[in-house]
Structures are given as C-alpha cells and as structure tokens.
Amino acid sequence: MSNTVLMQISEGIAQLTLNRAEKLNALNYELIDRLLALLDTIEVNDKVGAVIITGAGERAFSAGGDIHEFSESVAKGVNPAVRDFVRRGQRLTARLESFPKPVIAAVNGIAYGGGCEITEAVHLAIASERARFAKPEIKLGMPPTFGGTQRLPRLAGRKHALELLLTGEDFSPDRARDMGLVNHVVAHEELMPATRDLARRIMGYSPLAVRSIITAVTRGLNMSISEGLLVESEQFAQMVPTDDLSDALAAWKGRHIHDDPPRDRSFSRYY
DSSP: OOOSEEEEEETTEEEEEEOOGGGTTOBOHHHHHHHHHHHHHHHTOTTOOEEEEEESTTTEEEOOBOHHHHHHHHHTOHHHIIIIIIHHHHHHHHHHHHOSSOEEEEEOSEEETHHHHHHHHSSEEEEETTOEEEOGGGGGTSOOOSSHHHHHHHHHOHHHHHHHHHHOOOBOHHHHHHTTSOSEEEOGGGHHHHHHHHHHHHHTSOHHHHHHHHHHHHHHTTSOHHHHHHHHHHHHHHHTTSHHHHHHHHHHHHHHTTOSSOOOOTTTTTO
16 A cells, blocks of 8 residues: 555544655655545545645655656656646646545645645645745746646736746745635644644534535636525525534524523524
C-alpha cells in the first residue's frame, strides 16, 4: 500500500498528510491517486464528519506537481501529457471542491503550483504564518493545469490573479487571506489546533445541512443567480422531511419558549 498520503482518524476528523517531505510533498501520480482513493473511503465512512489536508515535515504543504515525473509525460506528446498529468490533477481538485464533507487545508509551509491549487479547491483553509504561496508555472513555460487559471480569479479577482499567474512571484499568507485564498493565518504552533477546532465547530451541526450548503455553494458558483437560487431551494426541500431539520427546530423552540423575561420575538416566525 502506498504511503504517499497518510490517514489518521480521530474525533470524527480524517487527517490526510501528504507524505513526501523529502520532495517537499510534490504531487506525483501515485500521491494523487492515493489521495483520491482515500477520499472515496472517507465519503462512505459515516464516522468521519470532516477532512483536514496538510503536509509532512516543516517546510512544505506541497511544492506542486512532480516536475521530473510529468516532464516524462510531456516528452511523450500531447495525449499522454493531458491524460496522465492534467486530467489527473483536475480530477483531484474537482473532487476536493465538490466533496460532500468539509475539507480544510492546514497550510503548514510552501504551497506552490498544485499545492496552491489544492488550497484554492478545498472548502476552507488556515495558513501558518510560515506559509508561502506561488503560481510559478509560467517559469516552466506553461499555465497552471489543476484549475488555477479558473479558481484563483474567482477567489481573488481577475487582476490580482493575473498578476500572480503572469509573474510567478511568491506571496505571503496575509496576502492569501486578504485575497480570499485562506480564511485565517495563525502562529505555526497553533495551525493544527485551530484547524481541528474549525472542523469540530462545523461537525456540531447536521451533516445533512453541511452537505446541502456545500452542494449549493459549489454548484451555484458556476450558475447565474437565478439558477443558483433554484439549487438553494432544492437543497432546502431535501432537508424538509429529515429528522435533522425537525429536531433542530423543536430544540430551538424548546429553548426559547420559556424565556424569562420575554425576548423580542419579532423574527420568531422566521428563525
């Protein structure tokens, strides 16, 4: 069994560690395939409510695609390069983006190229103060291939994204936060505690509601607002007959029915 990605499950959280520290956790084909297989396992495991992805070692989250490996595919021509490298990487980032359980990146070091694209694709991300980000593919004479030309402009805006894509310059975790690439920047020693705390907070809610929100947001981003609102309505409709919704509503009413002194109930018919 491949050890390019390690999985540890505790407290309902699956931690996936990219495990090629000697190669700065570069994304070779074996690692990508292993990560996809583990996600398949996690999806059907009802005991897992959230996923954290991080990198082994002290230097890198992931330095990106394994250049030595994918250059061999490039040497074979267009079809092998697109099939083996591009489609594999895009399959991974699409899987992360649409995964039905929350996926949080704990960016512990450099996140270049494909490592940055994983960060773009996951639902949430927390960065160590030691993290660095870059879109260096232009220095190899190529565009990003795991979705970076599409997701980064959606997150950061067209001009911010194009500056990073066209210069290949690295940037700080604070800039990544300000552009919407990561949610928070924390001290390095607080990275995993903060990431696990975020996962636990989300897991305190209905997993069906969490899944419906992820689905609505992921699908709706690529639609018009009117189409996205239909997706939102569909996701709510699927929750209506569930115990998750009825139990939560009953619990809310039970907490507030005996308020003393009476609370302002002007919105109680809605919330």
